Amino acid sequence: MSTNIKLQSNVAKSSILDKLKSQVKGADYSKLPAEPSYQYPQLSKEQQLAQFIGHLQANHAQVIQLEQAQIAETVSNELKDRGIKKLLYGTQAAHSAHMAELDADINTDISAEVFDFNLAGNKEKLFNDTPASITSSRAAIAATGSIVLWPTVTEPRSLSLVPPVHFVIVDAERLYATFATLIKEQQWQDKLPTNAILVSGPSKTADIQQTLAYGAHGPKELIVLLINS
Amino acid sequence: MAAQQLDPNESKYAASARNFRDNVKRDLGNQELRENFRGAMDYLVDKRKNAFPDGDELETLREQCKLIKQRCLLKLPHLLEQLEENLQANGIHVHWAETITDANDIIAQLIAAKNGKSVVKGKSMVSEETALNDYLEARDIECLESDMGEYIVQLAHQHPSHIIMPAIHQNKKQVADLFADNIDGFAHTTDVDALIGEGRRVLREKFCQADVGITGVNFAVAETGTLCLVENEGNGRMCTTVPDLHIAITGIEKVVEFLDDVPPLLSLLTRSATGQIISTYFNMISHPRQSGEKDGPEEVHLVLLDNGRSQAFADEELRQTLQCIRCGACMNHCPVYTRIGGHAYGTVYPGPIGKIVSPHMLGLEATNNLPTASSMCGACGEVCPVKIPIPKLLQRLRVESVKAKHNGEPVMKGEGSGRKSIEAAIWQVWSIMHKYAFIYKTSMWFATRLRKLMPNKIGVWTSVRTAPKLAPQTLHEKVQARQNQQQYKQLQGGK
Numbered sequence: 001m002s003t004n005i006k007l008q009s010n011v012a013k014s015s016i017l018d019k020l021k022s023q024v025k026g027a028d029y030s031k032l033p034a035e036p037s038y039q040y041p042q043l044s045k046e047q048q049l050a051q052f053i054g055h056l057q058a059n060h061a062q063v064i065q066l067e068q069a070q071i072a073e074t075v076s077n078e079l080k081d082r083g084i085k086k087l088l089y090g091t092q093a094a095h096s097a098h099m100a101e102l103d104a105d106i107n108t109d110i111s112a113e114v115f116d117f118n119l120a121g122n123k124e125k126l127f128n129d130t131p132a133s134i135t136s137s138r139a140a141i142a143a144t145g146s147i148v149l150w151p152t153v154t155e156p157r158s159l160s161l162v163p164p165v166h167f168v169i170v171d172a173e174r175l176y177a178t179f180a181t182l183i184k185e186q187q188w189q190d191k192l193p194t195n196a197i198l199v200s201g202p203s204k205t206a207d208i209q210q211t212l213a214y215g216a217h218g219p220k221e222l223i224v225l226l227i228n229s
Numbered sequence: 230m231a232a233q234q235l236d237p238n239e240s241k242y243a244a245s246a247r248n249f250r251d252n253v254k255r256d257l258g259n260q261e262l263r264e265n266f267r268g269a270m271d272y273l274v275d276k277r278k279n280a281f282p283d284g285d286e287l288e289t290l291r292e293q294c295k296l297i298k299q300r301c302l303l304k305l306p307h308l309l310e311q312l313e314e315n316l317q318a319n320g321i322h323v324h325w326a327e328t329i330t331d332a333n334d335i336i337a338q339l340i341a342a343k344n345g346k347s348v349v350k351g352k353s354m355v356s357e358e359t360a361l362n363d364y365l366e367a368r369d370i371e372c373l374e375s376d377m378g379e380y381i382v383q384l385a386h387q388h389p390s391h392i393i394m395p396a397i398h399q400n401k402k403q404v405a406d407l408f409a410d411n412i413d414g415f416a417h418t419t420d421v422d423a424l425i426g427e428g429r430r431v432l433r434e435k436f437c438q439a440d441v442g443i444t445g446v447n448f449a450v451a452e453t454g455t456l457c458l459v460e461n462e463g464n465g466r467m468c469t470t471v472p473d474l475h476i477a478i479t480g481i482e483k484v485v486e487f488l489d490d491v492p493p494l495l496s497l498l499t500r501s502a503t504g505q506i507i508s509t510y511f512n513m514i515s516h517p518r519q520s521g522e523k524d525g526p527e528e529v530h531l532v533l534l535d536n537g538r539s540q541a542f543a544d545e546e547l548r549q550t551l552q553c554i555r556c557g558a559c560m561n562h563c564p565v566y567t568r569i570g571g572h573a574y575g576t577v578y579p580g581p582i583g584k585i586v587s588p589h590m591l592g593l594e595a596t597n598n599l600p601t602a603s604s605m606c607g608a609c610g611e612v613c614p615v616k617i618p619i620p621k622l623l624q625r626l627r628v629e630s631v632k633a634k635h636n637g638e639p640v641m642k643g644e645g646s647g648r649k650s651i652e653a654a655i656w657q658v659w660s661i662m663h664k665y666a667f668i669y670k671t672s673m674w675f676a677t678r679l680r681k682l683m684p685n686k687i688g689v690w691t692s693v694r695t696a697p698k699l700a701p702q703t704l705h706e707k708v709q710a711r712q713n714q715q716q717y718k719q720l721q722g723g724k
Contacts, residue, residue: 005334016325029304036296120473143506180489216462217432
C-alpha cells in the first residue's frame with residue numbers, strides 16, 4: 001500500500017475523530033436508558049419446525065424431510081428430475097462419503113466432484129460447468145426460515161453461491177427460535193468465520209416493476225434436506 | 230486541504246438539487262413516471278403493513294432500535310476506533326476519508342495497486358454519494374453495477390430513484406427497450422423472468438472476470454470487526470467472494486457496538502424496507518481469505534466516509550439524522566415522494582431522509598429548497614423504524630436555512646443561504662405587531678377595513694388557488710361585539 005494513501009487516511013482519521021470526540025466528551029454511559037426487547041411467545045420444537053418449513057416454502061425453497069441415510073438417493077432423484085448429471089460437494093462433511101458413493105454408483109450417471117481446487121483458475125468451470133452443489137449447514141432459525149452457512153476450508157463460500165441448484169443439509173436438532181438466541185447460545189461474538197451467511201431462499205429480485213423473479217445471480221433453486229430423526 | 234476548494238470537490242448532485250423546482254415541474258408532468266411510482270409505493274406500503282401484524286412488537290422494536298442507534302452514536306468515536314482495531318486484527322484494512330474525492334481517490338489507488346481493470350459493484354448508496362463510477366471510469370477502470378435495479382439504472386445513464394429499489398421509476402416495457410438498445414442479441418420481451426435471466430447471463434460473465442468487488446455495508450460490528458450486508462439477489466455475495474480484492478465503503482454512522490445489536494436492527498430493516506421478515510441473504514464478513522481457504526478475496530478494505538456526517542453529529546437534534554438504517558420506508562409513505570418521484574430531488578438520497586441528510590452532504594445553499602418540500606403530514610416520522618423525528622428536523626433545517634448572520638460557530642455549511650431580506654422584514658414586522666397590543670389592534674383594524682386593496686394575484690399561490698380574503702372584522706372585534714350584545718341583553722332582562 002502506498003504511503004500516500006496511508007498518510008491521507010491518518011489525517012482524515014484524526015480530523016474526524018477529533019470532531020466527534022469534542023461533541024461527546026465526558027458523556028456518561030451509565031445514564032443511557034434501558035433498551036426494551038420484545039418477548040416473543042415460546043414455541044414448542046414442533047411449532048418451530050413448522051414455522052421454519054413454512055417460511056422457507058413461502059420463500060420458494062423446496063423442503064424435503066428425510067433421514068441421513070437417504071441423502072444420496074434423494075439427491076440422485078432430484079438431480080434426475082432436473083436432468084442434471086453433475087454435482088459439486090465439499091470434503092470431510094458428514095455427507096461427503098454418501099456423495100462419493102453416489103459418484104461411484106453405476107446405476108446412476110451422476111458424477112459428483114469434490115471442491116478441492118482453488119477458485120482462482122477454476123472460475124469458468126464453477127460458473128459455466130457446475131449445475132448443482134450440496135453443502136452442510138451450521139444451524140437454522142425458525143422465526144425467519146433461515147439457514148446458517150459457515151463455509152470452511154473444506155466447504156468453500158462459492159460452493160453455496162455459484163451453482164444454479166443448491167442442496168443444503170439442515171439438522172432439525174440445530175434449529176434455534178431466533179437469530180438473537182442463536183448468537184447468544186453459540187457465543188458468536190467470540191469467534192466468527194471468514195464469512196457467515198444466513199440463507200432464507202433461492203436468490204431473487206423484485207427490481208423490475210415489483211415483479212418477483214427467482215435466480216437473480218445466485219442459486220435459482222434452494223433444496224433443503226431436513227434431517228429429522 | 231481539498232475540502233476547501235469548492236468547485237472541483239462539489240458533488241454533481243449539488244447542481245441538480247439546486248434545480249429542484251424545475252425538476253419537480255418536469256416530473257409531475259410525466260404521466261408514465263407518476264404511474265410507475267404510484268404503483269410501486271402502494272405495493273411497498275402494503276408489504277410493510279403486512280410484515281408488522283403485531284403493533285406492540287413493532288413499537289417495542291422501534292423503541293429498542295432507536296435506543297441502540299442512539300447509544301452507538303453517543304459512543305461513535307470510541308466505536309469507530311474499536312471497529313478499526315478489530316477489523317485490522319482480523320486482517321481487514323481500514324481507511325478514513327473526509328470528502329467524497331478523498332474516498333474515491335483511496336479506492337482508485339487500492340485498485341491501481343492490484344492492477345485492477347474491471348470492477349463489479351454490489352449496491353452501495355455511499356458509492357453513489359461519492360459518484361465513484363464516474364471517478365473510476367475517468368481512470369479507465371470499468372465499473373459495472375450488479376444489483377439488477379442498479380444495472381438497469383446504469384444502462385440508462387441515470388442514478389437510483391429509490392434507495393432500496395433503484396429502478397422503481399421504470400416499468401418492464403422501458404427495461405425491455407433499454408436491454409434491446411444495449412445488449413447484443415437480446416430478443417425483445419417484457420417477460421420479467423426473461424429480463425432477469427438476461428441480466429443474470431450478462432452479469433455472471435462479469436463476476437467471473439472481475440478483478441475487484443465493491444460493496445456498501447449495512448452494519449459494521451465494532452465488537453467483532455464484522456461487515457454485514459443485506460441483500461436478496463446474491464450479487465453482494467458474488468462481489469465479496471469471487472474477485473481477489475473486496476473494497477467496502479460506508480458512512481461512519483453505520484457502526485454498531487455489539488453483535489447482539491444486529492438481530493433487532495436487521496428485523497426492522499428488512500420488514501420496513503420490503504416487508505420481508507428477512508432478506509434472502511445476510512452476509513457477515515470478518516476476514517479476508519484465510520490460510521487454506523479456496524476462495525474469497527485475498528484483501529478486504531473498508532473505507533469510512535464522513536462527507537458531512539460529523540456536521541450533523543455536532544448538533545444534538547440534527548444528530549438523530551444519523552440513526553438512519555436506510556430502509557426507505559419514509560419515502561414509500563411520503564405523499565410528496567410518491568408524486569414527484571426520486572429524481573426530482575436531484576440528490577442521491579431522495580424523499581424525507583434525503584431532505585434531512587443531503588443538506589449535510591451538499592450544504593444548505595444547494596439544498597435549501599428540499600426541507601420546504603413537505604406537507605408536514607408526519608407519515609415519515611411515524612413509520613421510521615428508528616424513530617427519527619423527520620418532520621421536526623425538516624422544520625429545524627428550514628430555520629437553519631433562513632438564519633440571520635451571527636458571530637458564533639455555524640451549525641451547518643450554507644446556513645442562512647435561503648434568507649431573503651423581504652421575507653425577513655415581513656417576519657420582523659409580524660413579530661413587532663404581536664409584541665405590542667396597540668400596534669396589533671391598530672394594524673388589524675386597518676387591514677380588515679382596507680381588505681378590498683388586497684391583490685387578487687399573489688404569485689404561485691394563486692396559480693392554482695383563489696386569493697384569500699380578509700374578513701371585514703377581526704375575530705377580536707366580533708367577539709367583543711357579541712359580548713357587548715349579551716351584556717346589553719342582560720341589562721335589558723334585568724330591568
